[in-house]
Structure formats: structure tokens, C-alpha cells
Amino acid sequence: MKIKVAILGSDKTYLNRLVSAFNSRYTEKLEMYSFTREQAAFEALTASRIDVFLADDSFEIDNRQIPGRCGFAYLVDSAEIESFRGQQVIHKFQKADLIYRQILSIYAENVTEITGLHMEQGNGGRLIAYLAASGGTGASTVAAASAIRLARKGKKVLYLNLERFGSADVFFQAEGAGSFQDIIYAIKSRKGNLSVKLESVVKQDPSGVWFYSATATALDMAELNSEEIRNMIANIKMCGAYDYIILDMDFSLEKSELDILRECAQIVMVGDGSPTSNRKLERVMASMRILEEQNDWKLLIRCSILYNRFSSRTSEKAAISDVREVGGIKRYEGYTVEQLLRQLAEQEVLDKLY
Numbered sequence: 001m002k003i004k005v006a007i008l009g010s011d012k013t014y015l016n017r018l019v020s021a022f023n024s025r026y027t028e029k030l031e032m033y034s035f036t037r038e039q040a041a042f043e044a045l046t047a048s049r050i051d052v053f054l055a056d057d058s059f060e061i062d063n064r065q066i067p068g069r070c071g072f073a074y075l076v077d078s079a080e081i082e083s084f085r086g087q088q089v090i091h092k093f094q095k096a097d098l099i100y101r102q103i104l105s106i107y108a109e110n111v112t113e114i115t116g117l118h119m120e121q122g123n124g125g126r127l128i129a130y131l132a133a134s135g136g137t138g139a140s141t142v143a144a145a146s147a148i149r150l151a152r153k154g155k156k157v158l159y160l161n162l163e164r165f166g167s168a169d170v171f172f173q174a175e176g177a178g179s180f181q182d183i184i185y186a187i188k189s190r191k192g193n194l195s196v197k198l199e200s201v202v203k204q205d206p207s208g209v210w211f212y213s214a215t216a217t218a219l220d221m222a223e224l225n226s227e228e229i230r231n232m233i234a235n236i237k238m239c240g241a242y243d244y245i246i247l248d249m250d251f252s253l254e255k256s257e258l259d260i261l262r263e264c265a266q267i268v269m270v271g272d273g274s275p276t277s278n279r280k281l282e283r284v285m286a287s288m289r290i291l292e293e294q295n296d297w298k299l300l301i302r303c304s305i306l307y308n309r310f311s312s313r314t315s316e317k318a319a320i321s322d323v324r325e326v327g328g329i330k331r332y333e334g335y336t337v338e339q340l341l342r343q344l345a346e347q348e349v350l351d352k353l354y
Helices: 012-025 038-047 096-110 139-152 180-189 194-201 226-239 255-261 275-295 337-345 348-353
Strands: 003-008 030-035 052-056 071-076 089-091 126-132 157-161 244-248 266-271 303-310 324-330
Touching: 003 012, 003 038, 003 096, 012 030, 012 096, 030 038, 038 052, 052 096, 071 096, 089 096, 096 194, 126 139, 139 157, 139 244, 139 266, 139 303, 139 337, 139 348, 157 226, 180 194, 180 226, 194 226, 226 244, 226 255, 266 275, 275 303, 303 348, 324 348
Parallel strands: 003 030, 003 052, 052 071, 071 089, 126 244, 126 266, 157 244, 266 303, 303 324
Antiparallel strands: none
């Protein structure tokens, strides 16, 4: 099933270029219709069951003629315009990929059920969670660097930051509208199609890593419960767009959080070899052993310990014998975030985690 998109415009050259770009890049996802006459466009909305209708702002559209199931937005010249005649807008002079994702967002808000729409083919992606038993070990940086290393190997990777106070924007940047806040709204409101909304706001860093921009405040992240997070991850896997999904999570022994970890192929505990970190790591593993026995879970077999910021003079390994230890990464001082990511992404020890 394809998303049917109708575009009404007065500039034939622009229409032809845009439709040509969509047909060459998204031929399996979009079915394009273009019009220069308003009456012909409105007739097609019903006859062809158009899903998304875009009109140049030179036309004054009577919204009463647009079917309820059809999303609508004006195409405008300026990126500074946030709305036009009370309607959503799309800046017409931007990359086709960004326009495509805005079309997806409009579609997701108007369609609740989709049968047979798969944005990509794949096996759903391998989930790898990165956690810090204690603060200051650089678990998030290691997770981001691991995502970059996988992308360099030609893998499709999503870095998904689920930390309450975390932000993917610390590590990755890209053009495009939308953020994780849009995902939370879609989940909470139960409006539209979550799978399509997830694709509409995802962004790709120049490193090749896909990510979601952070919410405006940490309070927004606090609104999601574990069941909603698991449902979101299931929708991400269902689209089959990624080989790996890197989860950057806060650590908790709450059952709701452990339920998410139980669905991971690999759980990476990041420590720094300091006495404080080691003691907390040992206590975490001891607690997980008890939970395994009480609930008949299999968590420790999927756990690995990675030491970051490790110093041969001041750091020591934790006294844990029944969990796989993959190695360590030395401490880097005085590096910017970008420089540190480049250094960590070169570490071959990360290959042991995939």
C-alpha cells in the first residue's frame, strides 16, 4: 500500500521537479498526483482517495471540500512561516527528504490503521542497551560511539536515547522538523499511526546514525511508562529499517525497566574501574542474580561489562566472575564531544558487543 499524495501548484517546473524527485526516491512508498487546476485536484481527492493534499499558497483552499481522512498543508516559500490561513505549512524549497518526512507526519495524524505499509524490509533490528551502574562513566558517549562505528561498517543504526535527562542532540545533528516530543504526543493521544510518525521525525546525522531530537524538557520523557516504550520499540522494529537499535537508558531495578532489558539481545554495563563504580556494579549484578532466580529470567547471560575512562594506574576490574568482560577504553582528557566520539568510534573493543 502506497501513500497517495496530490500536489496543486501554479509553477509547472517546480511541480515536475518535485514529483520526479519523489518518484525516483520513494516510488515504493508514494503515489504522486500533480495538478495546476484547483477543480481537477478536488475531483481527485475523492475519486483517487488521496491521503495527503498539498497546495501552493497562491491558491485559497476551501477546507470543507477536503475529505476528513485526507491531510492537508500549504506549500510556502519562506521557512519562517509557521502556519498559513490557519493550516499547516511545508517549506517548498528544502530537500525532498525533509518534505517527504513532513508528508509522513501529516499522513500519520490522519490515518489510524494501516495494512501492508512497510517503509523498509528487514528483520526488525538487534537491540543493544547501554547502561551505567554509576554516574560519570560515559555510558552515553560509548553508546553513541558504538552507533557511529556500526554505521561506518555499513549498518543501518538507530540511536535511541531513553534517559530522562539525556539528549541525542549532544552527539548527533541533522536538519528537519520534529522531535521525540511528537512521538510522545502520538503515543499519549492515541491519534494517528505511530509507525509512520516514528519515521516522519527521525533524522540522520552525517555519520550515518539515525536519531530523534530531544524533547523540550525532561518532564516530557517522564510521561512515558515502560509499556508505552516497549510498544514504541516494537513499532520501530516492525518497520524493519534498522540493523541495530542502540538503547541509551537509565538503569533501574524496577520490573518495568527490566522488562525492556529482557527484550535486548545485549546489555552493556559501563563502568570506569573506580572503587565507587566497581562497588555499585557488583551490587547491581548481585541484585540481578536474585531477580533471575526469583523470576526465572535470563539476563546475566546477555550482560557484558565494558570499562570506559580506564586508567592502568588508578582503575581496577570489579570482582564479578560470572559476567562477560569485553575490555576497556582508556581515559581521554581535554577532548570536545566530537573529538571524543571520533576516538571512541575507533576502538576495536566495541566490535565484541555486536
